[in-house]
Amino acid sequence: EVQLVQSGAEVKKPGESLKISCKVSGYTFTTYWIGWVRQMPGKGLEWMGIIYPADSDTRYSPSFQGQVTLSADKSISTAYLRWSSLKASDTAMYYCARIPSPDGYNLDYWGQGTLVTVSS
Amino acid sequence: QSALTQPRSVSGSPGQSVTISCTGTSSDVGGYYYVSWYQQHPGKAPKLMIYDVSRRPSGVPDRFSGSKSGNTASLTISGLQAEDEADYYCSSYAGSYTYVFGTGTKVTVL
Numbered sequence: 001e002v003q004l005v006q007s008g009a010e011v012k013k014p015g016e017s018l019k020i021s022c023k024v025s026g027y028t029f030t031t032y033w034i035g036w037v038r039q040m041p042g043k044g045l046e047w048m049g050i051i052y053p054a055d056s057d058t059r060y061s062p063s064f065q066g067q068v069t070l071s072a073d074k075s076i077s078t079a080y081l082r083w084s085s086l087k088a089s090d091t092a093m094y095y096c097a098r099i100p101s102p103d104g105y106n107l108d109y110w111g112q113g114t115l116v117t118v119s120s
Numbered sequence: 121q122s123a124l125t126q127p128r129s130v131s132g133s134p135g136q137s138v139t140i141s142c143t144g145t146s147s148d149v150g151g152y153y154y155v156s157w158y159q160q161h162p163g164k165a166p167k168l169m170i171y172d173v174s175r176r177p178s179g180v181p182d183r184f185s186g187s188k189s190g191n192t193a194s195l196t197i198s199g200l201q202a203e204d205e206a207d208y209y210c211s212s213y214a215g216s217y218t219y220v221f222g223t224g225t226k227v228t229v230l
Contacts (some may be wrong), residue, residue, distance in 0.1 A: 105154035
């Protein structure tokens, strides 16, 4: 069974750093791209970027380029989303999801989401 | 890269059909056969309902169907049921490993 299990909710202060995780199981981690999606409170879904765990090839949506960093650890089948300096506007739910590559262009399995709250 | 345009809300009575439109450009919806649709219930993660414009993943009822014409894709829910009440988002591949979501549509079952 394919599963993506994300780390728990976080409460941070502006300026702090944060790394959230997405641990996958049930398939070979290195053979599918992983996408990250933001959903701000009461708002819609936004593509942030994608990463190919086999070689850490990473592509960012223009809106998120330079704002976050995607990474992956093949040894523990885990993808990460990192901020170096959080802002209040980063408060949102963040989802990881699998892209059924190489011929897939959608998100077929999703994590449960990680709620990030940034407040002074 | 602007969000794809969806109606804010649609509604229908049980058993009726509703259609949600998703309008983009020739750089996304019109340029690729890679439109997908997601259902999201409150407080839950999104769920893939349609991919590659009209293909249904295993387990998704055949009441859900997708199509595309030019720069506009559509999701139709036939035989509307109470459990179909949710938010729906379209998404399209936009080239160079980039993707874009729609603005989202709330489906209400009257």
